[in-house]
Amino acid sequence: MDKGTPKAIQLKNYAPPAWLVDTISLHFDLRDGGTTVTSRMGVRQNPARAAEGPAPLVLDGQDMELVSVAIGNRVLSPDEYAVTPDGLSIFKLPAAADVEIVTRIRPEENTALEGLYKSSGNYTTQCEAEGFRKITYFPDRPDVMAKYTVTLEADKDSCPVLLSNGNRVDGGEAAEGRHWARWEDPWPKPAYLFALVAGKLVHVEDRFRTRSGRDVQLRIYVEPGNEDKCAHAMESLKKSMKWDEDVYGLEYDLDEFNIVAVSDFNMGAMENKGLNIFNTKYILARPDTATDTDFLGIEAVVAHEYFHNWTGNRVTCRDWFQLSLKEGLTVFRDHQFSADMNSAPVQRIQEVSRLRQIQFAEDAGPTAHPVRPDSYIEINNFYTPTVYEKGAEVLRMYHTLLGAAGYRKGIDLYFQRHDGQAVTTDDFLAAMRDANPEVEVDWEQFRLWYSQAGTPVVDGEAEYDAASRTYRLTLTQTVPATPGQPVKQPMLIPVSLGLVGPDGEDIPLRLCGEDEQGQTSRVVQFTQAQQTFIFRDVPAKPVPSLFRGFSSPVKLRFGYSDADLTFLMAHDSDAFNRWEAGQTLSTRLILSLVAQRAAGQELRVPDSYVEAMAATLDRASEDPFFASLVLSLPSENYLGQQMPVVDVDGIHAARSLVRRTVGTRLRDRLLTTYDANRQQGEFSITPDAIGRRALKNAALSYLMTAEDAEAGKLALAQYRAGGAMTDVLAALTAIAESDLPERDEVLEDFAQRWKGEALVMDKWFMVQAMVSRPETVERVTALLQHPGFSIKNPNKVYALVGGFAGNPVCFHAEDGSGYAFLADRVIELDRLNPQVASRMAKPFARWRQYDPVRQSHAQRELQRIKSTEGLSPDVYEIVSRSLEG
Numbered sequence: 001m002d003k004g005t006p007k008a009i010q011l012k013n014y015a016p017p018a019w020l021v022d023t024i025s026l027h028f029d030l031r032d033g034g035t036t037v038t039s040r041m042g043v044r045q046n047p048a049r050a051a052e053g054p055a056p057l058v059l060d061g062q063d064m065e066l067v068s069v070a071i072g073n074r075v076l077s078p079d080e081y082a083v084t085p086d087g088l089s090i091f092k093l094p095a096a097a098d099v100e101i102v103t104r105i106r107p108e109e110n111t112a113l114e115g116l117y118k119s120s121g122n123y124t125t126q127c128e129a130e131g132f133r134k135i136t137y138f139p140d141r142p143d144v145m146a147k148y149t150v151t152l153e154a155d156k157d158s159c160p161v162l163l164s165n166g167n168r169v170d171g172g173e174a175a176e177g178r179h180w181a182r183w184e185d186p187w188p189k190p191a192y193l194f195a196l197v198a199g200k201l202v203h204v205e206d207r208f209r210t211r212s213g214r215d216v217q218l219r220i221y222v223e224p225g226n227e228d229k230c231a232h233a234m235e236s237l238k239k240s241m242k243w244d245e246d247v248y249g250l251e252y253d254l255d256e257f258n259i260v261a262v263s264d265f266n267m268g269a270m271e272n273k274g275l276n277i278f279n280t281k282y283i284l285a286r287p288d289t290a291t292d293t294d295f296l297g298i299e300a301v302v303a304h305e306y307f308h309n310w311t312g313n314r315v316t317c318r319d320w321f322q323l324s325l326k327e328g329l330t331v332f333r334d335h336q337f338s339a340d341m342n343s344a345p346v347q348r349i350q351e352v353s354r355l356r357q358i359q360f361a362e363d364a365g366p367t368a369h370p371v372r373p374d375s376y377i378e379i380n381n382f383y384t385p386t387v388y389e390k391g392a393e394v395l396r397m398y399h400t401l402l403g404a405a406g407y408r409k410g411i412d413l414y415f416q417r418h419d420g421q422a423v424t425t426d427d428f429l430a431a432m433r434d435a436n437p438e439v440e441v442d443w444e445q446f447r448l449w450y451s452q453a454g455t456p457v458v459d460g461e462a463e464y465d466a467a468s469r470t471y472r473l474t475l476t477q478t479v480p481a482t483p484g485q486p487v488k489q490p491m492l493i494p495v496s497l498g499l500v501g502p503d504g505e506d507i508p509l510r511l512c513g514e515d516e517q518g519q520t521s522r523v524v525q526f527t528q529a530q531q532t533f534i535f536r537d538v539p540a541k542p543v544p545s546l547f548r549g550f551s552s553p554v555k556l557r558f559g560y561s562d563a564d565l566t567f568l569m570a571h572d573s574d575a576f577n578r579w580e581a582g583q584t585l586s587t588r589l590i591l592s593l594v595a596q597r598a599a600g601q602e603l604r605v606p607d608s609y610v611e612a613m614a615a616t617l618d619r620a621s622e623d624p625f626f627a628s629l630v631l632s633l634p635s636e637n638y639l640g641q642q643m644p645v646v647d648v649d650g651i652h653a654a655r656s657l658v659r660r661t662v663g664t665r666l667r668d669r670l671l672t673t674y675d676a677n678r679q680q681g682e683f684s685i686t687p688d689a690i691g692r693r694a695l696k697n698a699a700l701s702y703l704m705t706a707e708d709a710e711a712g713k714l715a716l717a718q719y720r721a722g723g724a725m726t727d728v729l730a731a732l733t734a735i736a737e738s739d740l741p742e743r744d745e746v747l748e749d750f751a752q753r754w755k756g757e758a759l760v761m762d763k764w765f766m767v768q769a770m771v772s773r774p775e776t777v778e779r780v781t782a783l784l785q786h787p788g789f790s791i792k793n794p795n796k797v798y799a800l801v802g803g804f805a806g807n808p809v810c811f812h813a814e815d816g817s818g819y820a821f822l823a824d825r826v827i828e829l830d831r832l833n834p835q836v837a838s839r840m841a842k843p844f845a846r847w848r849q850y851d852p853v854r855q856s857h858a859q860r861e862l863q864r865i866k867s868t869e870g871l872s873p874d875v876y877e878i879v880s881r882s883l884e885g
């Protein structure tokens, strides 16, 4: 191993901490040019490791200046401790002691946005996963839980607001125009949940009365000028609090709940106890500045962070390998919540599309890892779609296997056993199992969902025997090899299914050898490599509806005919599978066109396909949002995943042809749909209003493919009418992609209008980065110099650089220009913000899926990044895995 190669941490090496910290009292003297942190910890030897005798107290710490160390009131001399770049060891101390450490840090120079840093002049923190060690020396691991008292002192003018976790207990004036505040959090917590905020902020306020009658003060803090964009977040918070009481029996446990929105933030939001810190993107919304997607995202993320108060904070993770214990569970909870607040099928379809596009891709590439990883170099790289989204699917499978009541029994037992503890996914599984002894599930097999990476592939075959009226369904499963896991065992796959009869009605299900009432939909456990399910009393040959509601995160291959799929699109009682049938039909069609194009054949879209889309439009008024999703074709990136070698240009051409054919042939229907779903009157954010906007804009985007003058006029008129950002942005997106002569003028108009709103400008950068036209790479390069862009702001980077990396044709341009652009940005970002740099490096991971020309471009760029001097462990891990893969 060369000198700089970072080391991997292994789950199997976990050992409990030698020392515990029961209490910590922190004092922050916040000043430009140097912030002084005084920490007083009550430490004691961990009784669980007492047998090993006295051990040194080893504390994590990075990037700070040590001022002094004391035990009790005695200042230690330098030979009583050792400081390394990663921490501080105190050699000898009594079995219980008060340790006082003074350090100095420079938040204003912190561009990594981890630890204590400044955003728009305000002090803020981000400690998950290991940022606390950049604030003071501490055992920075989640199984060390302490009670925190925090005192903040700062200049009164520049920092009128002083916040930390828990309840504010005291405060007052100090000399030299300064002031202070003291916060106490009664609940022991790991260091990653610590937070402070100090700055010039304003707030909106509301109250929530818990079901046991306690009043909670709710505040959302934002930069002045944004007060009028907090209402939706506040509503979402109150709905979340109520929902968690109603559905999970969980009540809030402090007198106040504060949210702060900051504009420089590496991720979406953070669940610090009693003081959630958010990316402004997930708080600020007004109809004219935020799209419907933004509104729904705010509702989901506010709920997610609130739900962490129990799933993550009251019960936390023993170590970071258990990350999905809190994230998978909390994502599942926010999915359930969003389904209850909006249209459940629409919510499910959106979850699954995301899972397939992002998580399935990860699971199929060199960075594939289990829901509970067993090794990492940099934990920040493991906040992944696998840990979050696949983790949520694992939770959903518990729910599917146990039913809502059994699932709730398991949850109750989990909290009864583990409140106040730092635990593992095994502990969670044990609670689910023990609360449901009557349910027959092989929990050892179920556990494989945590340890085996890779998306299982299920092949299905069926046979109907008219004479015996039986239907035999045979399923075969294979779990693909993934890095470090060449051989897999069969998984326990819950299959929710139905059999749709020729009349379009579900046939009652009677499994041979079982004596049940014959529900029309049920769950079977598919546990063997191959298994046959035989249904009796089946009056006529059915079309099977498999994995209803996407009951397991697998890929299904079943030999449906196109007619079967069109039939399911129209008749399946499961809305998810009606959508699924349409997606399968579209995927199949586009991939066959890609193959025909490669063979030099002439391309034709069959009438039956256009008719199925016409039927969707004819039924659209029943559920406009759902219809808009049926009309959205699978993305180019998802289609690429279905090919052994991605045909970048072929997919783009074939998908565009299908869109253009539908847009041209169904022009009249699309125009009718467009008109019927225009809204008059006040803006509203109800599921129905959102659905109508989605459908209208789907129609517009199809109409624009025909490139006729009328469609262009519609888009320009919609843009110029202003109003809801959803409509303005849909029009802008269509115009940016088109050949309309007004294109540049409209883009310029948008920038002029919104230059003062950072979040709206992010949309402007993103729209241009996603345009499939060949000049995009030059345009994006030029936009790096735009006054509204900053490489230091993660939202800007995600919009422009991330948007470009998600652009299926331009990022993968055959001349390698897209790869070179991204590699330059990764190298530039790594010096400023390794977390963001590493996220931007991930799109390279799939390079082996492309043709030899593209492969060699990508490999060269990956090597260029890897050989950069002083590379962070974050980027090193992603790039080296990608090259190994």
Ligand code: TRP
Binding pocket: 126, 128, 129, 265, 266, 267, 268, 269, 270, 271, 304, 305, 327, 383
């Ligand atoms: N725990 C946070 C969530 O899922 C996400 C998170 C982890 C995060 N690490 C972070 C947010 C770093 C910002 C920065 O809700």
Ligand code: ZN
Binding pocket: 304, 308, 326, 327, 330
């Ligand atoms: Zn989370």
